[in-house]
Amino acid sequence: MCRWLAYRGESLQPSTLILDSAHSLVAQSLNSPLGAETVNGDGVGFGWYSSGPDAAGSPALFHSIEPAWHDQNLREITQAVRSPLFFSHVRAAGGPPIQNTNCHPFRYENWMFMHNGFLSGFAEVKRDLTFAIDPSLYPHVRGTTDSEVLFHLALTLGLREDPVKAMRETVRKVESVGRDHGVPFPMQGTIAVSDGDTVWTFRYSTQGRSRSLFHSADIPTLRHLYPDAERLELFGDTAHVVVSEPLNDLPGAFIEVPESTLAILDAEGYRHEPFLEAA
Template identity: 40%
Template sequence: MRRWAAYRGEPLYLEELVSSPAHSLIEQSHCATRAKTATNGDGFGIAWYGDRPEPGRYRDILPAWSDCNLRSLARQIRSPLFLAHVRAATTGATRRDNCHPFVHGRWSFMHNGQISGFEQIRRSMESLLCDELFNARTGTTDSELLFLLALRFGLDADPLGAVEKAIATVEKLSYEKSGEALVRFTAAFSNGRELYAVRYATDHRPPTLYAAPMGETAGGKQGYCLVSEPLNDEADTWVEIPDGSAVRVNDEGMQALLFQPQSLSKAA
């Protein structure tokens, strides 16, 4: 599995999530406590937003704990919105193109979870992409393909609705191919203005997701950090996001929403 952290609020240095906390993302890369695998050493990545609409990005296949450049960049880069990820590969080889976050235009996306039987439905998923999105695919992971499907289903116009349609489509294809579907999906994604996160699983055993206030937004509201694991031992600070839920963080703060792709798949 993987571990990730995301933030939206007043600008802060990436190190405040990536390297400085007691249980920072770098610490989680070799000592995760709320994942099936404690070690997440198959690469890492960060995406951050600044003055341009599209995000900056840095990825590598080295374990996060052994890359001195990551600590240096995290100490110097200050951003109001960023995503950071450490990878334990489940599908796709250990190569840079398979490291999260994935980026297309102004969107960034990272994922923790799995599609059971992915190779059986991969070609069917790819066939739903337009030429532009099919040609944009550079890696081999289920995560990147889910991201591209969400773009195909209208991520720009309706972010959560598009992700619901992408997950519902995966479930439908899985049922058609094998008679069953297992999707575990905890993801964060952003268009540079709003930050979204989703926690969902067909078997109601999704990867973990927590939220905590951190900093402020541009409008003076509270900023938020979204993580796979709490960054410290302050248990009262972190709220676990329940299965079948989504959150949106913007200038108004954080809003909790339902995430229900199952109804879409049953109707399909």
């Protein structure tokens, strides 16, 4: 459906990953070997948290319906800013129209959210899931995607207090409503969520056949494995990225996140936890 990446670490020029990697996100928008669709040209999004003493808590967003490979503004912005934590997403529309409000990532206060996948039978379950969103949050749903409904449902169920518990309850709600409407496999996808400090990523599907998800190995480890790789000097020791598919072909550089797994990225690095058993 889509491809995305999430970065956390020392402040970095986002174009280093979004534009300049051997298999960058922009390259994946044209050719995605591990994606459900080879081309992801139905819009692009970029969200970033500022760094420095005057940094705002809320992330800035850029959305465009241009294909990522054709969007000059994406190049300008990702080359002009530096950020310690950013998301980027290229879209392959699976039904909802191509419009700015349907581009990921989505934002509420200091939170960002993006999704690769779909809620199966969304036309049948949309009403019930939308009505389950807290009335105070409903006005913030500006687009028409299942992903944005998923985000606001998670906010309703306590994302800001306990992201892991909220995402578990959100997925179970989607599966319960889906079953009520005769949908055999309601949930599919990989999800990234951040509060500006920690990144939580989830790989889960009701069917147990989720979209691909990887995270990078530690930079000191990679420098030891590849002492002649000058590109690694662009990254600080705590730089990490979570991606829909690897950004290069270096053996050992990217580690697959297992099925039905939560990967948490914070100041201590990565840790994996079981997320949910497939329903």
